[in-house]
Amino acid sequence: MTPVELSRTVLHAVRRAVDEGELSVAVPERVVVAPPRPGGCGDYATNVALQLARPAGQPAQRVAEILRPHLLRTGGIADVVVTGPGFLNISLRSAAPAALVQEIVRCGLRYGHADSLAGQLVRLHAPHEVRALVHLDVLARILRSQGADVRTGCAAPPGFEWGAVLGVRVDVVGGGNAPGGVVVRPVPAPADPLPLGRDAARWALLHPAPHDRPRIGDDHLVQREGNPLFRVRYAHARTRALLRNAADLGFTPEPGPVAGAQPLLQALADHPRVLAAAAAHRAPDRLARHLVAVADAVPPLLPAVLPLGEEKPSAAHRARLALADAAGTVLAGGLSLLGIDAPDHL
Incomplete structure (x- = not known):
């Protein structure tokens, strides 16, 4: 679930609470969700309960407790915790591998982009x-x-x-x-x-x-694993090489279940949250470090992507190729935001 989708989900929760007579307020046009501040928890937080408290004539914590069960009944939300004066802290469920990969393929280099700061x-x-x-x-x-x-x-x-x-x-x-x-x-x-x-x-x-x-030194130029930039660009180049090799073998990526790739799937699912946090905290280093985490989760997947010997391409090979393609897309999109090239050959 992207920040934009989560914002809409929170709005739907407010609307349901109003329709069921639990709150008597005008439903706002939009709700802002952002990475939780110190003292918060989960993936995202919103202050919508504080915004609605005065027009609702109720304490913000009470408004938050009214909205909490409506949010918990929404698919994609794992937990909601009320903190401080009434902040709703939301933890998301991890997306199914196929759905996550399809979302990345659909968005391309813009995966993780959102409109949570639109109008600002x-x-x-x-x-x-x-x-x-x-x-x-x-x-x-x-x-x-x-x-x-x-x-x-x-x-x-x-x-x-x-x-x-x-x-x-x-x-x-x-x-x-x-x-x-x-x-x-x-x-x-x-x-x-x-x-x-x-x-x-x-x-x-x-x-x-x-x-x-x-x-500032030449260690940033060396082509070895000790150089984080090299690891990021090498992981991207390997995913592009797999796509070329698969095309030579006559098969293409197709999203599906992938066993044993949870660290990579989690890193890819975290990408929208990391971009939102980098924007909120004015911290581009968060994106750079996240790209290293994605790159370091790619190598265990690579040996099983292409069929070996006389083995024919299977649905599992296509699913692993799709996941590798998604990882390369996230790496290329992140490097682009940093103003750094993502070469297909390295």
């Missing part, structure tokens, strides 16, 4: 420093993936090399931070990342948390 204008401003500007660029991409209207600004032009090599662009140059805007100010890079090239430089600046000092 977010102004981002960065100092004239390379890491801050790369973070600014990626945060704008992630926020837009969740429906926000984003405007970016910097005190001075990014400079030709930062634009040409790193692909950094800003909407407005000069002036201070706009009222109500967000200042993007991660710990500055300790050295010039431009010699690493666009992909490795962006990864070096984005993978560490904003409050951590990034490492």
Whole structure:
């Protein structure tokens, strides 16, 4: 269940409570769901009970308790916990493998994109420093993936090399931070990342948390398992190679049950939640680390995707190929949001 679908589900719960006479309020046009804040739990949280408390003439916790059973009767929701003054914390059920893969195939590179921030204008401003500007660029991409209207600004032009090599662009140059805007100010890079090239430089600046000092060195260029960027891009390239090899053998992906792939399925199912959290917390490193988790869950699947020897392609092979295709799609979509290329050959 995507954040958009969950928002609609919460609205349906409010409408049912009103129809059954448990609440006497006007049903809102939309409800915001977001990753839970400190003290919360589950996959998503909403403050709809606090919004409805005054018009309903009831305490927010009571409104939340009225809505809770309506949500629990909805397919796809595993648990609902009321915390604090009346926040509804919602845990989702894991999607069936075939349904999850079909959803990823349907959405393509936009899997995990949502409109939970639709109608919100977010102004981002960065100092004239390379890491801050790369973070600014990626945060704008992630926020837009969740429906926000984003405007970016910097005190001075990014400079030709930062634009040409790193692909950094800003909407407005000069002036201070706009009222109500967000200042993007991660710990500055300790050295010039431009010699690493666009992909490795962006990864070096984005993978560490904003409050951590990034490492700028040639280890981001080495083609080995110790390099997280290499693992992510290699996992993507392997999934594309499997699709080519399967086509040569005359079979195509077809979603279905896959045994022994729960870590990968869970990582793929988490992708929309991770994008929402990265947007909510202004933390592109969450997406980078998530892509590493997806990539690290891919290798156990790979040996069983293609038939061996005289073995004929079966439904199990097609289902595993579809799952590998979905994993590659998520990796490519996530790298695209980070402004990093996802090559089919590596």
